[in-house]
Amino acid sequence: MNRKLIFEISGEGKKGYSLPPLDIEEKGIEDLIPTNMLRDIKPNLPEVSEAEVVRHYTVMSRLNHAVDVGFYPLGSCTMKYNPKINEDIARLEGFTSVHPYQPEETIQGSLAVLYELNQMLCEITGMDQITFQPAAGAHGELTGMLIIKAYHDNNGGEDRNKIFIPDSAHGTNPSSANMAGFDVVEVPSNSRGGVDIQALREMAGSDTAGLMLTNPNTLGLFEEDIIEIAEIIHDAGGLLYFDGANSNAILGITRPGDMGFDVVHLNLHKTFGTPHGGGGPGAGPVGVKKELVSYLPCPLVGFDGEKYYLDYDCPHSIGRIRSFYGNFGAVLRAYAYILTMGAEGLLNVSETAVLNANYMMEKLKPWYDISYDRICMHEFVLSAQRQKKQGVSAMDISKRLIDFGFHPPTTYFPLIVKEALMIEPTETESRETLDAFIDAMIQIAKEAKEDPEKAHTAPHIAPIGRLDETKAARNPRLRWSPN
C-alpha cells in the first residue's frame, strides 16, 4: 500500500492555520502592484487541517531510524547521542528571536557565545582563531582551501596549485580543493593504511599548495608519521589542512595545531553532539594559526573588555562564505555541550569512543576481514570480501542489519577497501548495545555461509522493501504531480 503524500490528503477549504484579520484599511492589490506582475493561479500547495498535518508528519517520522531510536554506527558520521538540554537552550526566545542585523548592544549574549566558543575550540584544536560562517564540514573545507589559496597568492606562491589528498579521503576533499581552484593530486596509502610518505616526498615541490588530511583517517587509523608528513609539506612551502571529521577520537589527547596543521575544520554535528537533523543543519567552523587569521571570512567577534563587537578588520579576507554568522543554532548547542562536558568529560568521550571501537573490532575480527590489522581509533573498517565470495555483499550485510534494529555502517567507503563496512560506535553506546550488534554481525556472517538468501532479500523488517534505485535514476520523478 502506498503511503499518501501531503498533497493527496488535501481537500478544498481545509485549513491548518489561524491568522488575525487585517487590522488596517485594505487597499486593492492592483493599486499596489501592477497586475501583469501578479500570479494568475495560486501555487498548488495542499489544504490540510492542523490535526491532519501533525499526524501526517508524525507517522512519517516513525519511518526513520534515528539515534534516539537505535544504534547508528555510521562510520565517519559520529552519530552520538544529542543531549536534550541543548535543544531546550537553543529554543530560548532570547536566542531564536534575534535578528542578525540588530545593533551590537542588543546581541551581547549571542556574541558572547561566539567569542567564548572560539576560545574553547582554539584550545581544543591548538589553533588561534575560528570562523563560524561555514555551515557544514564540506563548506569548512572549501573555506580552508580558499584561505590556503589566498595565503599563497599573497605571498608570491601564485604557482602553488597542487593539493595532496590521500586515496582514502572523503569525496568532499578533492571536490572542495577543486572548487577552490586547485589541482588535486592523489597520494597512495602505505601497507599500514597511512600516507605513503616516500611517495609524498617525491611529489612535494615548489608547486605544492598543501595537503588535506583526516587524522585519524577514514580507516580509523592514526597517521603515525604525522610529524614527518608535516615536515615534508612545510619544507616544500605548503600548508596542512586538517579535516576534523574524526575529531571524536582525539579530544584532550592530541591537537591538530600541535601535529603541524595550519588550518582545521570541525564538524560540530559530529564531535560536539549537535543533532544531524536528517542531513543538516550542521556547522563546520574553521580554525587557523596566527599567520592566517587575516584571511578568515569577515566579520570575527572581538571583546574590548566590556562588550563584544563584530570585527570587520580582515585585510586579506577570502570574503564571505555564507550570509550572516553561520549556523548559530548549531554553534549554541556545541557551546552548551562543551560546557556540560568540561575538559575531563571531553577526554572521557574520546577514550570511551576509542575503547568501544577496539572492543567491537576485536570481537568481529574472527568473522570478517580487516585490511589493516592495527589498533584503531574511534572507528574501524571491516571488509566483507570473505562473505562476498559466499555471495553476500557488504550492501547485503548492511540491509540485513536493519532487521536487527540497527542502522547499517557506512558501506563501500573508504574506496581503497573492497566491500568496506565502516563502523563507528561512539562513546554514547552501552556495552549491551555493542554486544547486540556484534552478535548480529556474527549471525549474518554465519548466514552468509548457510543461507545467503536471507541477506539478499533483506531487509525483512522495515517500513518498505529494497528500493529500485536504477528506476529512480533512469526516469527521474523528482516532484509530485496531480495525475
Add this chain to the structure above:
Amino acid sequence: MSNYIPNTEDVKKNMLAEIGYSSIEELFVDIPDRVRLERKLNIKGPMAEMDLMRYMKGLASSNKHGGEYTCFLGAGAYDHYIPSALGHIISRTEFYTSYTPYQPEISQGTLQAIFEYQTMICELTGMDTANASMYDGATAVAEAILMACQATRREKVLVAGSLNPEYKQVSYTYARPQGVSVTELGYKDGSVDLNTLEQSIDNETAAVVIQTPNFFGVIEDLESIAGIAHQNKALLIVSVDPISLALLKPPGELGADIVVGEGQALGNPLNFGGPYVGFFATTKKLMRRMPGRIVGETTDNVGNRGFVLTLQTREQHIRREKATSNICTNQALNALAVTVYLSLMGREGLGEVAEQSLQKAHYLHDKLIDTGLFTPVFKAPFFKEFALKTTISIEKLNSRLLEKGIIGGYPLEKAYPDLKGGWLLAVTEKRTRQEMDALVETIGGIANE
C-alpha cells in the same frame, strides 16, 4: 562520570581486559609522544544541567529579542509568524537525530518530506525541478552562478546592484577561484537598469543574476530582463522571497532558468542568522547540473511507492573533484520546517501572509511619508519592504526606537555608501496597527525635539 556515557569505569576495565589490554592508554600508542597533549584542556566546565541552564538563560536575556521588542528589520531575514504545530513536528527526535537518508528503507520519513519539499518549491517558483536544499540563500546564488558557467561554458556573470549585498559577497568568494568574473550592474529607480544590462551583456555572459523583490523591496521586471539574457544565450538566475510568490508571477513563467532564495521566512526563526535554508530550482534541461542532494520517486521490491536519493553521479562521493559541487548535506531539518509550514499555511494561508505583509508595509510606508519627515528613495512597486530617505540620522532614529522597544530598519549606507540617509524597513503579517502607529509616533517625537 557523564550522563551521556553509559559504560562505567568498571565496565570499561572489563572490556579492555577482554580484548587484551590493561589500560586505555595502550590504545593510543600510534600517536607520537611529541604531539600528545600532556596537560588538561583549559576550558570551562563541567556544568550540571541546572547550572548550565541558568548560565545560558543569563546569556539569552542579555540579548534584546523579538519576544519583547517589535522588529522592523528585514534585509534578508524576516520575522514571520510560525504556527505552533511546526515546532512540535520538527522536534520529533526521529527527524532531528537521524542523518542523510543513505539507507532508504529506514529513512522514508526524511525522504518523503524532501520529496514533498521539492514539489512545493516547484509549485512556488514555477520551475520543473528542485533539489533537497542548500545552506542558505547566499550560497544558493553562488552555486547557481557556478552551475550556469558550467552549463554555458562561459565565464562572465552580471549581478544586479539590487541583489542582497551578502549574496554578492558570497558569489565573489565562490566565483573568483573558478576564474569567473562577476560584474555588478548599477540600479535605476531601485531596479535593474535595462539599458545598462543591454550594454553590459554579450555572448560571453553565462548568466544574469537578479533578486525580486530585490534588496530594496522593489519588484523587478523579470520578463524584460529574461528577454535580454536569452537574446544573448545567457541564463537568468533569480533570487526570490518565497512569501512573495503567493502573489507574484512565478519566475518560471517569466523565463528564469534557475530560481533560488532564502527559505528562512517559511517557518524558520530568525536565530541570529542561522541555521537557514536555501532553495534551488531549475528547468528539466538543467536538472543534471544541479548541485546538492535530490530525492526521487521509485518502487520497492513489491511495487510500493518509495523515495530514494537519486542522480547521485553528480555528487562528490562519486565524482570527487569532478562533482557539480562539494556540497554533501542539505539543511534537512530547516527544509522540513519549510514543508510543514507550507502544509499548515497551505495555498490560502500563504496568500494571506503575503497579502497582509503587502498591505501593512504600504500602510506604514504611507504613514511615514505623511509625517513629512521621509521621502521614498525609489518610486517603484514594492512588496513587504521599502526604503525611505530622511535627514534625521538613522543611528539616532534606531537608538531612540530601541528605547521604546522597537527594533528599527536597516541603514542602507552600510552596504550602499551612495544611499546615505536611506532606511530599509520590513513589515510582515506579524506587525499590528498598534505597533506600526507606535513606530510612527515615536519618530514624530524625535523630530519634535
Add this chain to the structure above:
Amino acid sequence: MKVIEDLKYAKGHEWVKVEGNRAYIGITDFAQDELGDIVFVELPDVGTNLDADDILGTIESVKAASDIYAPVSGTIVEVNSELEESPELINEDPYEAWVAVIEMADGSEVANLMDGAEYEKFCKEEA
C-alpha cells in the same frame, strides 16, 4: 565477455567501427558489465571537434560515472539520441547501441587501436 573480432578497441573500453571516413563509437560489453545498470548517457553536441582522448561523453550507472574518450580525432556528425530515453540499450546490446559518429580528421589513427584479440588480452590483464 563478448568481443567482436572485426571492431577496433581503445584502452578506455570504447569500440570503433569504421565505415569510410566515419567512425561509430560505443562502449564494450566489458565496460557495460563493469558499470552495471546504465541510467544516463550524456551525448556530445553535433559539430563538436575532438582530439583523440578528449572526453566525448559520459555514461552513468546509479553509483558510478564513467567518461567516454574519443578514440580518434575528428568532428561529431551524429549522436544516438535514442540513448537519451533508453540508456539501457547499452546494457542490452553494447555493440548495437553506438553513442556517436566521428568524422575522422586523420584515418591513420585507427591503426593505433587494438584489434579484437589484443583487446581481449587487455581486459584479462586489467581484471
